[in-house]
Amino acid sequence: MTMTIYEARDYQDMSKKAANIIAAQIIMKPDAVLGLATGSTPVGAYENLVEGYKKGDLDFSKVTSVNLDEYKGLSGDNDQSYRYFMNTNLFDHVNINKERTFVPNGLEEDSQKACSAYNEIIESVGGIDLQLLGIGGNGHIGFNEPDEVFHAGTHCVDLTESTIQANARFFASMDEVPKQAYTMGIQNIMGAKKILLVASGEGKAKALYDSIYGPITPKVPASVLQLHNDVVIVADEAALSLIKEKGEC
Ligand code: F6R
Numbered sequence: 001m002t003m004t005i006y007e008a009r010d011y012q013d014m015s016k017k018a019a020n021i022i023a024a025q026i027i028m029k030p031d032a033v034l035g036l037a038t039g040s041t042p043v044g045a046y047e048n049l050v051e052g053y054k055k056g057d058l059d060f061s062k063v064t065s066v067n068l069d070e071y072k073g074l075s076g077d078n079d080q081s082y083r084y085f086m087n088t089n090l091f092d093h094v095n096i097n098k099e100r101t102f103v104p105n106g107l108e109e110d111s112q113k114a115c116s117a118y119n120e121i122i123e124s125v126g127g128i129d130l131q132l133l134g135i136g137g138n139g140h141i142g143f144n145e146p147d148e149v150f151h152a153g154t155h156c157v158d159l160t161e162s163t164i165q166a167n168a169r170f171f172a173s174m175d176e177v178p179k180q181a182y183t184m185g186i187q188n189i190m191g192a193k194k195i196l197l198v199a200s201g202e203g204k205a206k207a208l209y210d211s212i213y214g215p216i217t218p219k220v221p222a223s224v225l226q227l228h229n230d231v232v233i234v235a236d237e238a239a240l241s242l243i244k245e246k247g248e249c
Helices: 011-028 043-054 082-089 111-124 161-170 186-190 202-213 221-227 241-245
Strands: 003-008 033-036 064-067 069-071 130-133 155-158 180-183 194-199 231-236
Touching: 003 011, 011 033, 011 043, 011 130, 011 194, 011 231, 043 082, 064 082, 069 082, 111 155, 111 180, 186 221, 194 202, 194 221, 202 221, 202 231, 202 241
Parallel strands: 003 231, 033 064, 033 130, 130 194, 194 231
Antiparallel strands: 069 180, 155 180
């Protein structure tokens, strides 16, 4: 295992450091395949990448991207979809070829079809060079929630009742709230050559500690990263607080 932990002062610093690593990947390999994540944590890193592009330091024209996950039943036009998130936070602001940006097809009703098509896409682009990950407060990565087993490939997950309830406020009616999502599995994620995990805030401190120093278990999905040979973690002081308290870094 090679796991490097970079401590950032705060969210801004974390975002800059994470963006620098992604930028370095694009500069080293202009046709890199980036595995991308949504959620609040990477937003600042995407802002820094857009800035780098606007300054003329970054060229996305040959980059391919594959996203971790998407809600089943949502179209890319829906402002709650992860496709919409990626367009508005990154793709619309850089010179990436949108046809080379992949997100699981939320409108495919046949889960098996949607998942095998996505596995094939990941394979056909030659695998992932750099996978960006956030982490859930419970240690989830992508939509791989704590479970009894690790799920290998792209699969369909039932969202928990609390996630459905939390999302309800963004939709006109309960019927429209997604109940399922498609997500890359552990094999897809672990197949990436390099993994960059970003974490910010105290809410992530326990998950981060357990993922790095706890046993490898599907009950803490991110703990599987201990088996990867090239993981970089960029986390702010609050997210690293428990690790520091226990004297691990
Ligand atoms: C996003 C994703 C999720 C998030 C995680 C953290 O595509 O797959 O695993 O990375 O839920 O979310 P935030 O960054 O909002 O705390």
